[in-house]
Amino acid sequence: MKQHKPRILAILLSMVLSTVAWAQNCQPSGKYTDTNGETNTIAAGDTYSGSAPLTITFTANPATTTDAATNYEWHFFSQKNPRSAFLIRYDKDTEYTFTEAGTTRVILYEILNGDTTRYNPISLSISESSLQMPNAFSPNGDGINDIYRAKPGYKSIVEFKAIIFNRWGQKIYEWDDPAGGWDGKYKGKDVAQGTYFVNVTAKGADGKEFHIRRDVNLLRGYTQSTR
Known part of the structure; x- marks a missing residue:
């Protein structure tokens, strides 16, 4: 063996x-x-x-x-x-x-x-969820701050809806993706410079709910990014 x-x-x-x-x-x-x-x-x-x-x-x-x-x-x-x-x-x-x-x-x-x-x-x-919306934008075609959208850096948003109203309460625009936004138009035409209002409802991956209502200043002559 x-x-x-x-x-x-x-x-x-x-x-x-x-x-x-x-x-x-x-x-x-x-x-x-x-x-x-x-x-x-x-x-x-x-x-x-x-x-x-x-x-x-x-x-x-x-x-x-x-x-x-x-x-x-x-x-x-x-x-x-x-x-x-x-x-x-x-x-x-x-x-x-x-x-x-x-x-x-x-x-x-x-x-x-x-x-x-x-x-x-x-x-x-x-990551835990976070979401902020700006208070102004300047859709003047200069490529800077032309679209009203969620502030950069939003995180883990799994549900989102934003609606823009004018001062008479008329709905101007809505979108359902935080990466989307409003270009300052209504039915394809530029709206007047002035104050509008945004109503945002959103939900984060951690279950956190966001309810944001604020003024939106549309400034067509402004040439810098605003907060």
């Missing part, structure tokens, strides 16, 4: 090396599109901090062609309950939209022939 030991050891070593190679087969990542329209990638082990709503496409990225019997599981863990997944997706690639504030860990499990490999988590930190 002694003469067979080297051969047995070689077989066992080959099995171990094969298992290790398979265990490192994937390079899970998440991809998202930023506000500039550019696609960015988050690697396993990294943390990304952003604003809701945030849509991420998670990809297993196997380095080699996988066995047909290979199964994939994406487990989603919230900071409120870090030990129990609130969602499990059984796909090699999957997409999810984050709409709640807080940190979520997303972990890929690769399963083959009863063996399971757990990869490092991809962590997403969604």
